[in-house]
Amino acid sequence: EAQVTQNPRYLITVTGKKLTVTCSQNMNHEYMSWYRQDPGLGLRQIYYSMNVEVTDKGDVPEGYKVSRKEKRNFPLILESPSPNQTSLYFCASSLARANSPLHFGNGTRLTVT
Amino acid sequence: GENVEQHPSTLSVQEGDSAVIKCTYSDSASNYFPWYKQELGKGPQLIIDIRSNVGEKKDQRIAVTLNKTAKHFSLHITETQPEDSAVYFCAALGSYIPTFGRGTSLIVHP
Numbered sequence: 215e216a217q218v219t220q221n222p223r224y225l226i227t228v229t230g231k232k233l234t235v236t237c238s239q240n241m242n243h244e245y246m247s248w249y250r251q252d253p254g255l256g257l258r259q260i261y262y263s264m265n266v267e268v269t270d271k272g273d274v275p276e277g278y279k280v281s282r283k284e285k286r287n288f289p290l291i292l293e294s295p296s297p298n299q300t301s302l303y304f305c306a307s308s309l310a311r312a313n314s315p316l317h318f319g320n321g322t323r324l325t326v327t
Numbered sequence: 328g329e330n331v332e333q334h335p336s337t338l339s340v341q342e343g344d345s346a347v348i349k350c351t352y353s354d355s356a357s358n359y360f361p362w363y364k365q366e367l368g369k370g371p372q373l374i375i376d377i378r379s380n381v382g383e384k385k386d387q388r389i390a391v392t393l394n395k396t397a398k399h400f401s402l403h404i405t406e407t408q409p410e411d412s413a414v415y416f417c418a419a420l421g422s423y424i425p426t427f428g429r430g431t432s433l434i435v436h437p
Contacts, residue, residue: 218370245423254336256429257371257416304370313359313378314423318370 216241220305220319227295228327235290235322237305243317244310246288247272248280250301251321257304263288264310295326329354331419333428341436346407348431350417351399357419360393360400365414365430374415375402407435 218239227233239246247262249272259272263282277299279291288307292299303322308314330353340346350360358379363371377384377391377400384391388407393400400419404411412435418425 247424254429256333257427259424262424306370308423310423312420312423313376315361315373315376316363316371316425318363318372320368320370 216317218305218307218317218319220303220322222322223320224323226325226327229296230294233292233295233324235292235303235305235324237288237290237319238286239288239305239307239317240286241307241317242285243307244285245314246282246305246307247316248278248288248290249304249306250274251304252301260290260303295324297326300324300326329357329419329421329426331417331426331428333417333431335431336429337432337434339434339436340407342407342409344407346404346411346433346435348402348415348417348433349399350401350419350428351397352419352426353398354419354421355395355398356421359420360391361418361420361425362391362402363416363418365416367413371414371416404433407433409435409437411435 244265248260249257261280263269305319306316308316333350361376364374365371390403415431417428
């Protein structure tokens with residue numbers, strides 16, 4: 215089944231404790247991206263990647279890192295999480311060509327205390 | 328860059344009524360306009376899309392219209408059902424990086 219898989223689904227952590235949210239897709243998509251969703255603000259892009267070893271900042275990249283060592287994986291890294299990073303996070307992928315719809319994972323709800 | 332505005336933010340209808348969600352965009356180079364539905368606890372899923380060379384597209388109870396001159400596009404849901412209750416997002420793309428609207432929470436009352 216074609217899908218985007220994120221782990222974990224839920225995560226509670228404390229300020230400053232490094233964490234990684236994993237994302238994997240099995241559709242051979244070139245383009246992958248991370249979004250955060252907050253009430254009233256919709257989906258805001260954190261980082262995106264157009265292919266292996268190519269990453270770029272989205273609208274809200276501060277406090278986040280990503281890597282794209284393999285085509286299928288695109289982990290999101292929070293080196294020193296803070297409470298304002300409490301949010302619902304989505305990974306998405308698509309073909310890197312015009313008119314390609316995004317495929318989303320089911321989300322990771324992160325709480326930083 | 329592109330800017331997409333979506334209205335209303337919340338829409339409450341009775342089962343069987345129609346629902347309309349509207350989006351405007353700013354970049355005339357945008358040529359692909361998908362709509363996503365997000366159910367509780369899940370990621371957004373594509374429900375319908377339209378390309379700039381088409382003015383309207385239908386899929387059963389769902390339709391999307393596009394007015395390129397006015398730079399706006401709309402989602403129409405007829406004969407709404409409780410399972411249509413969800414958050415709906417519009418998006419506009421000129422390449423393959425979308426700009427999203429802020430979402431509309433649709434509530435369908437039985």
